[in-house]
Amino acid sequence: MSTPAITCETTPEPKRPGASRVGLIVPSSNTTMETELPELFRRQAEATGHKYTFHSARAGMKKVTKEELLAMVGKAAQCAEAVSDADVDVIAYACLVAVMAQGPEAHEGSEQVIADAAAGNGHPAPVTSSAGALVRTLQEIGAQKVAMITPYMKPLTQMVVDYIEGSGITVLDAISLEVADNLEVGCLDPQNLPALARSLKREGADAVVLSACVQMPSLAAVQAVEDELGLPVITAATATTYEILKALGHTPAITGAGSLLSGAGILTPANA
Structure with a gap:
């Protein structure tokens, strides 16, 4: 056969x-x-x-x-x-x-x-x-001042700060977790992010960048941090999405990931 x-x-x-x-x-x-x-x-x-x-x-x-x-x-x-x-x-x-x-x-x-x-x-x-997505999204929502968290070593975090400020956005504060191994970055616990976000110097901030890195997990914390701080919360992943x-050509309709992706309009900071 x-x-x-x-x-x-x-x-x-x-x-x-x-x-x-x-x-x-x-x-x-x-x-x-x-x-x-x-x-x-x-x-x-x-x-x-x-x-x-x-x-x-x-x-x-x-x-x-x-x-x-x-x-x-x-x-x-x-x-x-x-x-x-x-x-x-x-x-x-x-x-x-x-x-x-x-x-x-x-x-x-x-x-x-x-x-x-x-x-x-x-x-x-x-x-x-x-x-590009992070910078353009911050510009689109009108964020002139931000605070952010990165997993990078401090010299690389400074490069990110310089890059964002080069686009006309002031970085008020940046926390570096100083994790050099990329696999270890992917193992960071997103449940630690709310406490880190609270510790950021946020006075006058228009938005918080909760994870300026596509490898640092953050999705589980985005909505909770936005709800608590009353500021738009953006991550590298949500901006890319x-x-x-x-x-x-699709309208965002995503729940539980911050106002950026909700389709209901970006959250207006209380101090705006």
Whole structure:
């Protein structure tokens, strides 16, 4: 008896109505972006009926040092080609500090490199980056002064501060948890974030950046901190989600992740 021939796919499965493909470029040691974003989009799908799938490419990075971050940046185009093979509808470059370590407004160049690589591979798609998304989202909600928490060593946190301030936003305070190993960053307990947020110098702040890092878990704490502090609470992950939805032309309808993604309008600070 002959064995039936196995047919292998040589092209992506045709896109289906009511579904979108999200491409992610992540550090090889990242464990959080591919858990928080699918959970956020699960809530979006629950509210709207639209479905989302995720398709990732990984770039080598273990230690959160400037050298490893710059090496990762050099792999962005190759990763973009790989993820675009899935004919994704949008691409998110999910490593905030790797971009910010290159200097002010580096997200613009990084996003263009990725867009060009995807287009050159025959699958053009809109591109966002966690670095660009955080800056643009803060600008969009009118945040002129912020306080933030990062897992980085202090020199890298200062780079993030400089980058954000280079976009015209004042950083009133920044807490550095000083965790260099990226896997360890992914194991940080988000339930510690409310106490850290309380300790920030927030007088005059327009928003709190609860996690200026896509690898530091924060989703479980976003709504609680926003409710307690009465300030808009943004994270690298929620800002990236916001821009992915915008790129797809979808209105946010996500519960329990802060006013940014609720679709009900951004929370107005009590001191505004």
